[in-house]
Amino acid sequence: MTKKYTRDHEWVRIEGDVAVVGISTFAAEQLGDVVYVELPAVGKAVKQGGDMAVVESAKAASDVYAPLSGEVVAVNDALNGNPEKVNEGAEGDGWFVKIKVANAGELDALMDEAAYAAFAKA
Amino acid sequence: MTATISGNHGLQQAVGLLFETASLARSGVDMPAPKGRANRLGGLGRKVAPPLPGLSEPEAVRHYVRLSQKNYAIDLGLFPLGSCTMKHNPRLNERMARLDGFADLHPLQPMQTVQGALLLMEELARWLITLTGMQAVALSPKAGAHGELCGMLAIRAALFARGEGETRKRVLVPESAHGTNPATAAACGFTVDEIHATDDGHVDIEDLKKKLGPDVAGIMLTNPNTCGLFERDIREIADLIHAAGGYFYCDGANYNAIVGRVRPGDLGVDAMHINLHKTFSTPHGGGGPGSGPTVLSAALAPFAPVPHMVRRGEDLALVEHSDTAEGSPFGRMCAFHGQMGMYVRALTYMLSHGSDGLRQVAEDSVLNANYLLARLKGHFNAPFGEGPCMHEVLFDDSTLKAHGVETIDFAKAMLDEGYHPMTTYFPLVVHGALLIEPTETESKQELDRFADVLIALAERVKTDAAHFKSAPHLAPIRRLDDTRAARQPKLRWKRDEALKTAAE
């Protein structure tokens, strides 16, 4: 399945009833070297557009919002000692969180890759 | 730089970490030998001595003098930091603060033994209240941000006294505000609602009007604002906030532009902190100590925190408990009475300048900033440079970015020219901000030299971006890796780590 994107530069990839979420390559480039990622606890309930995580560079901290509502079922612990994974593969190994999706219909509100590419360029 | 055998470069001495040169057996303090009498520690004596290394006095002096060589200072050259007011630190202040009659006083000495200290505090209070046209002052806040907390706690107390403490929880803060403003509001349990700026760098009063409501606790405004401009609509803003039932907090960081020329009390301000380490010349000391007395309007004066200064016949006294104080103090900001050491320095400065001198301070600070604006505006873009600025002038990075140079690169290149850079990336309303505040203690010659260098650098940007990207070249150290410091925080020396490195 292809990725979808939010206006806040998060991406979502659906794997069964679980959504894998991270920040876009564009966002990671804008942020610069990632030094730390604050991930939510497994089990936490999240709402579409609500606070989910924080990603930090040396000089900035950006809130990362949940692209879909649901329950956090996994977090990428590998980021704990190796936050550079976000810069190396923001849309792959640098994923943040896996969410058990509450309402797949929420995906409709998100942009596809082409729409996001145009949005990011603007 | 040419390599040398010692690692020293002429006068510049190399210096290692204290823990690499000092030893556990050395000490630079001679004390009489203890008697060895029985102790009364109840078995709670320290089992393992802290491995704190010591140095003899000559070695210690060398260590710190060598460290001092690696610092820039206002005594050395210009520190054009916007909103920091890096003015000259008069040495009379230091001499007075060290008088035994001020320095060797315990805060809890019997009050009849410290009447001079209390009189000094009362006099400082009188100057602050008279200059600002306000009703009362809380001297105790230990720094500017602490003063903000004091002002916002007073506002919170006033709202609760009116029975509206639970319903009025929203504070309006311009998007150009210093980060301490929203942080302070949040610390008091308020939510923060940002107000936009207009295209000419002022608070957007239409946006403000839209955001008023019965749940508004107040506004936190900096005036002059962080773009270096006086808020011309300030009386209207104050009236709007008051009519909506809220209070007006003013961040006094930029008071240097208007001290002696404008009274915040005349503008409708309810609370304003004053940075003694900015406007009133107490030294920045590498990051502190500050002092943030907060002036209060008649509406907020009843809620001023303890201690309160009172007269009892001939004598002055401190009332230290809320339940025996006048009005309804919201509590206590800190132990004891505040930063007395900074009060001595600030009052010495006020007495030196006098009322007429302080007016001149404000005028010269505004003149100096406008002079730099006039000299630089052909070479840098001042987004609000159509009209005059106050004591600081704001440029953006459009003339730099056009040639692939970032604000940070420009700043690092200034280090090689012997200047501390201006404030960068603040305020956030302008891209790659460069905020310059010369203060009144810079001579015209110094300003001309500074402007000449900036103009020459602006020219060099057009043809030699690489020079800026790799700067600095002449500082004691090259550009430092912030990312590594944040990814692998190393916040102290550890003996086992050091031994490991030595073995490798």
Place this chain on the structure above:
Amino acid sequence: MRYLPLSEDDRAQMLATIGAKTIDDLYVDVPREALLSAPVALPAHQSEMEVERLMKLLASCNIPAGKTAFFLGAGAYRHHVPASVDHLIQRSEFLTTYTPYQPEIAQGTLQALYEFQTQVALLLDMEVANASMYDGSTGLHEAAIMASRVTKRLRVVLSGGVHPHYAETVRTACQAHGLEIVTLPAAIDDEAAVLRAMDANTAAVIVQSPNVFGTITDLKPIVAGAHAAGALMIASFTEAMAFGLIEPPGAMGADIVVGEGQSIGNAMNFGGPYVGLFATKEKYLRQSPGRLAGETVDADGKRGFVLTLSTREQHIRREKATSNICTNSGLCTLAWTIHMTLLGAEGLKRVATLNHENACDLAEALDAIAGVEVLTPRFFNEFAIRLPKRAEVVLDALMEKGIVGGVPFARLNPREGMDDVLLVCATETNSPEDINAYAAALRDIVQ
């Protein structure tokens, strides 16, 4: 005027360059009725000589501690600070420099902060310390808020041995933050009472050791009890020198250790500026307030120091910051680290021992007086005594003999009915003559 370099000629030339006629033209945005046309009603400028005369007159209306036999503690302490400390901190490059935001030209400040952080961590036996808070009392309220952030709970319990000013400061700041602050009744020797006051919503217990009555406490059982309930244990102190001789809170398992560092490097200064020491465990670092200096390398691989983990702080995180703090104690912090470097472990232990021995001598001498009772079972350099009269009355009588005998507990907390309790301190600066004079005078007064 001596601090204003511009001449009238300069001003005229500069106005011409700017294109303004008068300085008032530059104040164009100020409402005309608010622009003052004359200086405010305060004295005009004075020469350095005149100002010095005035300030010295004010200073002479005070009795400095050194002119008396001095026995005050209770949060501020009179110690001997070596001459080189004050001399070094007055170097231009330390006194008149700014916060080290441009690290390449501030390695002096940054390395001194890194060394300070290390020394504090070693003294308190904790994993990591920050670059200082304003003072012990504000540091304590920050610690309480931090504990709430870490545990996600809203209640904090303070023992009856915490300095009343500290408790007041915590209450003031934390209640506005939404925390419930519970302060237990004053107690000479019951720090562990906090455990009996805990509940499932308790974020932290705060104890003080040595406490305001001077009592030293074994914190291990309190740590165990707090942890068993999922709460943090915050150990506070007002006399940093104590840890030259007594077991530090870090060795006993405290989660946050915070207190006053004034004793080292800094004069009493009638209450400020002081220096707050703040240390915690590495796992809580990102929730902690205050500045941090960290080690890194430069573009040539050379070791250097920078401010780091700044994303916790207000200038980046704004309303989500761990604190609104912008400054640290800068120069006071430098004075602390220089004094500690001069002391070293040996020097610190020796000074601390002298403090304790003088306090023991004084305690024995006072306890021997009929009607006077030393209440503190185990102490470092201060203890509480019960008198047969009101402490204030005794204090006045001692003052007449040139002895500043202590702090009446009732001055700090008048609500506990402890009018007859006096807090007494002896440091290395007290001589045997002072101590004998005190005992003799007190014997006369209470007869």
